Amino acid sequence: MKDQTTTQDLKDRLTLIETMISEGRRTTESWGWTFVLWGMAFYVAIAWAAWGHSAWAWPITMTAAVVVTVILVSIKTGGEAETTLGRAVGSVWLALGVSMFLLFPSLGIAGKLTDPRLFIAVASGMLGMANAASALILRWKVQFGCAVIWWAAAVAACFVTGNQAAVVFIIAIFICQIAFGVYGMIQEAGAKSRRGTAHA
Amino acid sequence: MPDLPELNPVIHGKLRLALLSLLAGIEEAEFTWLRNKTGSTDGNLGAQLARLEEAGYVRVKKKFVNRKPRTLYRMTDAGRQALTEYIQALKQLLGTAIDT
Numbered sequence: 001m002k003d004q005t006t007t008q009d010l011k012d013r014l015t016l017i018e019t020m021i022s023e024g025r026r027t028t029e030s031w032g033w034t035f036v037l038w039g040m041a042f043y044v045a046i047a048w049a050a051w052g053h054s055a056w057a058w059p060i061t062m063t064a065a066v067v068v069t070v071i072l073v074s075i076k077t078g079g080e081a082e083t084t085l086g087r088a089v090g091s092v093w094l095a096l097g098v099s100m101f102l103l104f105p106s107l108g109i110a111g112k113l114t115d116p117r118l119f120i121a122v123a124s125g126m127l128g129m130a131n132a133a134s135a136l137i138l139r140w141k142v143q144f145g146c147a148v149i150w151w152a153a154a155v156a157a158c159f160v161t162g163n164q165a166a167v168v169f170i171i172a173i174f175i176c177q178i179a180f181g182v183y184g185m186i187q188e189a190g191a192k193s194r195r196g197t198a199h200a
Numbered sequence: 201m202p203d204l205p206e207l208n209p210v211i212h213g214k215l216r217l218a219l220l221s222l223l224a225g226i227e228e229a230e231f232t233w234l235r236n237k238t239g240s241t242d243g244n245l246g247a248q249l250a251r252l253e254e255a256g257y258v259r260v261k262k263k264f265v266n267r268k269p270r271t272l273y274r275m276t277d278a279g280r281q282a283l284t285e286y287i288q289a290l291k292q293l294l295g296t297a298i299d300t
Contacts, residue, residue: 010294016214017221017287023237024225074265081222081229 025083030076030192032184034069034093039177041065046170059105066097089134096130117157117165124154124172131176142183146176205289208282210255215240215248220257220283223275228261231271249273257282 128150257279
């Protein structure tokens with residue numbers, strides 16, 4: 001084997017292995033849009049609940065957001081490879097979604113969601129937890145900053161008036177969903193444009 | 201002088217080596233993703249993946265998503281072991297080549 005294989009060929013093969021392993025781990029998945037989508041969904045639900053005085057504002061808006069997310073994810077992630085990292089981060093957000101969809105409707109049906117500060121504190125705390133877990137997995141300081149903002153909003157909601165808590169929640173949504181989502185989309189677009197095909 | 205290791209002929213093909221290396225870094229991948237990453241043709245890629253499957257180095261799963269068929273490939277434990285041994289053999293050969 002050695003006779004037919006030159007040293008340079010062996011080196012090329014090692015380089016090919018290294019290149020392909022790192023290429024496989026690179027992902028072109030884009031998730032920034034989900035933050036923007038859910039930020040907008042939160043705003044729609046808040047506005048509808050505040051001005052429409054409808055008890056259905058949150059359940060309908062959140063269900064619609066889930067349907068849109070599922071459809072867009074199935075379209076956008078087609079043809080992608082599944083990485084352990086992607087599955088870990090996805091699991092955090094899926095678990096958050098299931099927890100919220102079980103907890104808040106249950107609290108609402110049981111008539112125990114009368115104080116909006118309770119909803120804001122719990123929702124912000126849970127969003128802080130999910131952002132922190134995702135940030136630690138991805139080693140992403142910007143997202144950890146979002147987690148800190150959510151936690152601060154959760155704590156603040158416990159000590160301020162209902163209106164003040166709503167303002168805190170709206171600001172946190174803007175920074176951690178809209179602004180962070182747009183930032184993520186810009187980062188993802190930049191990363192995609194820098195990549196080409198690593199031909200074997 | 202120590203015996204020189206043999207390089208596994210199944211992995212030694214450049215496209216098959218690239219495919220196993222790609223699959224080593226992920227959990228599973230679609231045929232189209234592997235084609236895009238390697239820049240290979242459908243026919244050649246299918247043939248090389250079939251060879252890896254025959255050797256027990258990759259496992260194939262077919263499923264339907266939104267009524268579209270998707271073929272997913274995953275590296276097996278035997279494939280990971282074979283790739284590890286191939287890399288060790290390469291390094292050993294290179295070490296010998298540098299020594300001489």
